[in-house]
Amino acid sequence: MAPDMSWTEPLPRALHPMAWWLWALGLATAASRTTNPLLIAVLVAVVGYVVVCRRGDAPWARAFSAYLILGLLVIALRVVFNALIGASDDGHQLFALPSVALPGWAKGIDLGGAVTAEQVLAAVYEGLRLAALICCVGAANALANPKRALRSLPPALYEIGSAVVVALTLAPQLVESVLRVRRARRLRAAPGKGLRNLRAIAMPVLEDALSRSLQLAAAMDSRGYGRSNGAPQGLRRTTSAFVLTGLLALCLGLYGLLDGTAPPLVGLPALTAGLVLSGAGLAIGGRRVRRSTYRPDPWRRAEWAVGGCGVVCAGVMLVAGSYDPLLLHPSLYPLVWPDLPLLPLMAILVGVLPAWLAPRPVRAAARRAPQLQAAAA
Amino acid sequence: MIRLEHVSVTYPDSVVPVLRDVDLRLPEGELCLVLGRTGAGKSTLLGTVNGLVPHFTGGLLSGRVLVDGRDTRTHPPRELADVVGVVGQDPLAGFVTDTVEEELAYAMEQLALPADVMRKRVEEALDLLGLAELRSRPLRDLSGGEQQRAAIGAVLTCHPRVLVLDEPTSALDPTAAEEVLAAVTRLVHDLGVTVLMAEHRLERVLQYADRVLYLPGDGTVRSGLPAAMMAHDVPAPPVVELGRLAGWDPVPLSVRDARRQAGPLRERLRGRRPAAFASAGPVALRARDVVVRYGDVIAVRQVDLDLAAGQVCALMGRNGAGKSSLLWALQGSGRRAGGTVEVDGQDPAVGSSAQARALVGLVPQSAADLLYLETVDAELVQADTESRRPEGTTAALLEQLLPGIDRDTHPRDLSEGQRLALVLAVQLVSSPRVVLLDEPTRGLDYRAKARLAAVLRRLATEGKAVVVSTHDVEFVATAADRVVVLAEGEVVADGSTADVVLSSPTFAPQVAKVLNPLPWLTVGDVATALDVPA
Amino acid sequence: MMLRAAVVTALAGAALAVPAAPATAAACSQDSGVTVIVDFASLGGGQPTRCAPGDPSNGIAALRGAGFTPTRAAQEPGYFVCRINGKPANDPCQRTSPADAYWSYWHARPGGSWTYGNIGGSDYDPAPGTVDGWAFGAGKPPSTPPPRASTPSAGRSPSTVGPAASPSPTRKVPTVAGTGQATARTSAAPAPSPTAAAASPDSTAAAATARPAATAAPPRSDIVTRSKPLRPNGIPLGAIAAVVLVLLLVSAAVAQVARRRREDGT
Incomplete structure (x- = not known):
């Protein structure tokens, strides 16, 4: 695990997107296993630091702050709703809201009433955990080019990948054409409101979208998309079935792993089954697809290291959680200061290593630099 | 290279074949120009070459099409991707990826070429088409000419023997068109690629053609050397x-x-002197210090403009020079960050859109955006009610502009020229004093352009102030009294057509x-x- | 802010401490109290039946009044009973228990049949003479039917069941409605003496002040509390360390951003 002693700063390049995703998902798994606000705060700071150190300057790289804001919003919402409906009598009262008497059948729900420190903190703890998950996903999005991530899908999933890419391309065009048609509607000063207006906008937009799609389909067809390679229909079906069930199992497994209260069968066993199934599907499917990738992202030592950091972080946290859950879930009743347990803290701090282990991204300023120097010479 | 043997194509919804018994033999390394009016079957002819017709479009193709020895009957478009490269009218609509470099590689990935070959060919294509500087730029941010070159590069990396181009310069300004055509001729000369190109703007391409294919519209194709063909009665520059x-x-x-x-x-x-157009009338629209900005980008920079009644004014300039933004701002529907616009003492941007429309009418670039009903007739009736005119007013206007449009057709099935006439009629029914047209000549053939020029002249003589933004210098020469040239949002030239156009190498007809x-x-x-x- | 709120409520709570009768180890006679059955059957135990004398203000108070020791989930607002008398020990008592292994709460009339309590124990006020049941499992009612009322001659015996603090039969139990501070602790450490708690000015009664509706009700004899100021485990070293760490990372990130800006600027 220890890097080579002769390790020198690697040349700037884009890290394999899957490595970033592995790292981010590892940290997300770790975050999902604790409600300790101290651990989560450190984790978010770690994620933020890595993003700041290793993001490029593409538009999506600026998205991280948006995810942070979304996280804060989640926390705020949880606190507000908890204060409004989760009123509880016990704990240290902060202030009292006017309480609303509900009919007998809804007696279990309290609207308004006393708001206690414990209750607010419970909401904050839960919200922090969700916010941390959001931040992890945001970090992956900021660090890994989403389109390249799709490109590095296994060949058998190529169709899904290109469908997503096309959708990503068409979506802004659709928005654009809605705006254009709405603007054009003003020219006609059409009085139409409501349904009629909707139709007046929808018709040209849909026609536009349809003709665009047809043009795109024609272009893709004439550029060799979907060239048959003599694969029998049956094999293709088997592949699809394998991959789909495998992916379903994978999702189920991930859910089980992230949600501690899920039945044990849903966790690791489902994940393993999913991996095996989709692996088999991809292997069979991969053989029939004859297609190559332009400038494929390499998977080198840095990728192993970054992905490894995520895996280590998640693994240690899982072990620590099963060993002593109280460390990861500080008590609110009674209200105590949360501890900062050492082992989970170390696990989270492993997550900051990619800030140095990953190569620097190639940036536009750097791209321009040689030209500038050439011009100066 | 390309052989068409007794090819006839009939689309499922019609009984008349679009192509009838076409026999063609196109040798390697020729640049063939396909001429013909809108709807004469040019696109169909181009489509047969790589099998899009009938594999993609449907319809019945009889006879045989051989490309480099491959029969399109047994080879669908994707199996011909390494032999025929097709670039459509709107390059943006055909882009699959989002950066130049990835787009150039896309087709090669489909052909499963090894990574090192791809790398080399992408670099070659970048150089060949002058795209090296743009390699990592998003395709959507490129100018029209750059997009067109990227689209050509994207099919070129497969080293096709045949290149099919459908109106490659119709949306481009003169300079960008020159760039694209220079790239195409280079391919023909240096690589021996056979190019099949449909184009309405003959003045741009005729001189490069080795052969002309003319589709008179009855399903036949006449083939010949350019000089010989031009001596006959075919559309000509x-x-x-x-x-x-x-x-x-x-x-x-x-x-x-x-x-x-x-x-x-x-x-x-x-x-002798050419007959001067009618002298300008009183000022119908007065604009001062008009500014249009989108965030940091300033599209129109403090433009002053007086439009005189009875004059046709052409607005010219590169793609992205701010022509559309200026027109929309003048109409009042578009955004305007500063300045004043006055028509009859009123600002069209103040008040309802119905009031604005009665002052200034605008036909937008994609005219079809205004149409949403099932038949032409329904659109005409709707326009009457929208403008509170007696029923039949718009229909009468349309009849004046372009007689003989079948009222039961779906607006989508109209030709470009017919659709333009319909939208113009819809916009004219509120009798605005000022009429603006944004790029109306796109996709029009010579006949339709001549008709449009006549319509604009008539509107001017009726006392309207007409502005038309266009790249088409020949159209400007026939239709406009005055030319305003925009560059980077500023007016760089303003004067009578002859003054402006004669002194400019790019805009001279x-x-x-x-x-x-x-x-x-x-x-x-x-x-x-x-x-x-x- | 929080500290002050705690003190205010503590004073209010102290004033409300009222005596209650001791628990008996059988069903209550007539309306003398609430009969409580806890079904440990699925945990390998019996089904002890006891009487919580008087009119306990809620289900939890009745449970305590009958001499059982509930433990609440440490992070769950609104008293969620995760253990009774320390069982089941394998529940982590963090948030709500899983849906197939939890303490379900039942009500019945003496000799009647069980109905599921759709209101939590801390919110439901059992009437004297009724029967409360707690059953562990996936939501099945207690395996024994609700007992009939015992005859008044049934001996009063002190209840000393459970490892935790149980009210002494002879001494008056200080009953304070409010925070459940001491309850989680009871399973881990010896509970503070109820008398000490009563004497302490710390004891709180949030409920009394929090719910205007509750003030009219008789004082709750439910949760034995020993409220503490909001700094329970001394100097929060862990928290300080974490804050320092976060600040370090944030300032490093800010420095990084500034450096990048500078690089881009040149």
């Missing part, structure tokens, strides 16, 4: 028209050819180039001056 008028033999195909023969004609015209330094712009003017029917 102004330089050919001038040659025919002056009786030159052989008919000149380029300005250079024409100039060599133009001496006697210049002598005959010396001392062919006739002006041939007869330089005489101030003649169109064949029609010359014909009138010589008293010969054009």
Whole structure:
């Protein structure tokens, strides 16, 4: 695990997107296993630091702050709703809201009433955990080019990948054409409101979208998309079935792993089954697809290291959680200061290593630099 | 290279074949220009070459199409991707990825070429088409000409033997069109690629063509050398028209050819002046300090503009120079960050859109955006009610603009010219004093353009102020009294058509180039001056 | 802010401490109290039946009044009973228990049949003479039917069941409605003496002040509390360390951003 002693700063390049995703998902798994606000705060700071150190300057790289804001919003919402409906009598009262008497059948729900420190903190703890998950996903999005991530899908999933890419391309065009048609509607000063207006906008937009799609389909067809390679229909079906069930199992497994209260069968066993199934599907499917990738992202030592950091972080946290859950879930009743347990803290701090282990991204300023120097010479 | 043997194509919803018993043989390394009116079957002919017709479009193809020995009957488009490269009219609609470099590699990935070959070919294509600087730029941010070159590069990396281009320059400004055509001729000359190109703007491409295919519209295809074909009655650029008028033999195909023969004609015209257009009326629209900005980008920078009633004013300039933004701002529907616009003492941006529409009418670039009903008739009735005019007003207007449109057709099935006429009628029904048209000449053939020019002239004589933004210098020469040139949101030239156009190398029409330094712009003017029917 | 709120409520709570009768180890006679059955059957135990004398203000108070020791989930607002008398020990007592292994709460009339309590124990006020049942499992009612009322002659015996603090039969139990501070602790450490708690000015009664509706009700004899100021485990070293760490990372990130800006600027 220890890097080579002769390790020198690697040349700037884009890290394999899957490595970033592995790292981010590892940290997300770790975050999902604790409600300790101290651990989560450190984790978010770690994620933020890595993003700041290793993001490029593409538009999506600026998205991280948006995810942070979304996280804060989640926390705020949880606190507000908890204060409004989760009123509880016990704990240290902060202030009292006017309480609303509900009919007998809804007696279990309290609207308004006393708001206690414990209750607010419970909401904050839960919200922090969700916010941390959001931040992890945001970090992956900021660090890994989403389109390249799709490109590095296994060949058998190529169709899904290109469908997503096309959708990503068409979506802004659709928005654009809605705006254009709405603007054009003003020219006609059409009085139409409501349904009629909707139709007046929808018709040209849909026609536009349809003709665009047809043009795109024609272009893709004439550029060799979907060239048959003599694969029998049956094999293709088997592949699809394998991959789909495998992916379903994978999702189920991930859910089980992230949600501690899920039945044990849903966790690791489902994940393993999913991996095996989709692996088999991809292997069979991969053989029939004859297609190559332009400038494929390499998977080198840095990728192993970054992905490894995520895996280590998640693994240690899982072990620590099963060993002593109280460390990861500080008590609110009674209200105590949360501890900062050492082992989970170390696990989270492993997550900051990619800030140095990953190569620097190639940036536009750097791209321009040689030209500038050439011009100066 | 390409062989069509007794090819007929019939689409499922019609009984008349689009192509009838076409027999063609196109040798390697030729640039073939496909001519014909809108709807004559040009796109169908191009589509047969890589099998999009009938594999993608449907329809019945009889006969046989062989491309490099492969029969399109057994080879769908994707299996011909390594032999035929197709670039559609709107390059943006055909892009699959989002950066130049990835787009260039896309087709090669489909052909499963090894990574090192791909890398090499992408670099070659970047150099060949002058795209190296743009390699990592998003395709959507490129200018029209750059997009077109990227689209050509994207099919070129597969080293196709045949390149099919459907109106590659129709949306481009003159300079961008030159870039694209230069790239195409380079492919023909250096790589021996066979190019099949459909194009309405003959003045741009005719001089490069080795062969002309003419589709008269009855399903047949006439093939011949350009000079021979141009001697006959086929759509022709102004330089050919001038040659025919002056009786030159052989008919000149380029300005250079024409100039060599133009001496006697210049002598005959010396001392005469082209008839001036009607003098300008009172100012109908007065704009001062108009600013349009999108965030940090300033599209229109403090433009002052007076539009006189009875005048047709052409708005020219590169793609992205701010022409559309200015038109929308003048109409009042578009955004305006500063300045004033006044029509009859009123600002069209103040008040309802119905009021704005009664002051200034605008036909947007994608005219179809305004149409949403099932039939032409429904649209006409709707326009009457929207503008509170007696029923039939719009229909009468349309009849004046372009007679003979079937009222039961779906607006989508109209030709470009018919759709333009319909939208123009819809916009004119509220009788605005100022009429603005954004790029109306896109995709129009010569006949439709001539008709449009006549319509605009008539609107001017009715006392309206007309503005038309366009790249088409020949159209400007026939239709406009005045030319305003925009660059980076500022007015860089403003004057009578002759003044502005004659002094500019890019905006000068062919006739002006041939007869330089005489101030003649169109064949029609010359014909009138010589008293010969054009 | 929080500290002050705690003190205010503590004073209010102290004033409300009222005596209650001791628990008996059988069903209550007539309306003398609430009969409580806890079904440990699925945990390998019996089904002890006891009487919580008087009118306990809620289900939890009745449970305590009958001499059982509930433990609440440490992070769950609104008293969620995760253990009774420390069982089941394998529940982590963090948030709500899983849906197939939890303490379900039942009500019945003496000799009647069980109905599921759709209101939590801390919110439901059992009437004297009724029967409360707690059953562990996936939501099945207690395996024994609700007992009939015992005859008044049934001996009063002190209840000393459970490892935790149980009210002494002879001494008056200080009953304070409010925070459940001491309850989680009871399973881990010896509970503070109820008398000490009563004497302490710390004891709180949030409920009394929090719910205007509750003030009219008789004082709750439910949760034995020993409220503490909001700094329970001394100097929060862990928290300080974490804050320092976060600040370090944030300032490093800010420095990084500034450096990048500078690089881009040149």
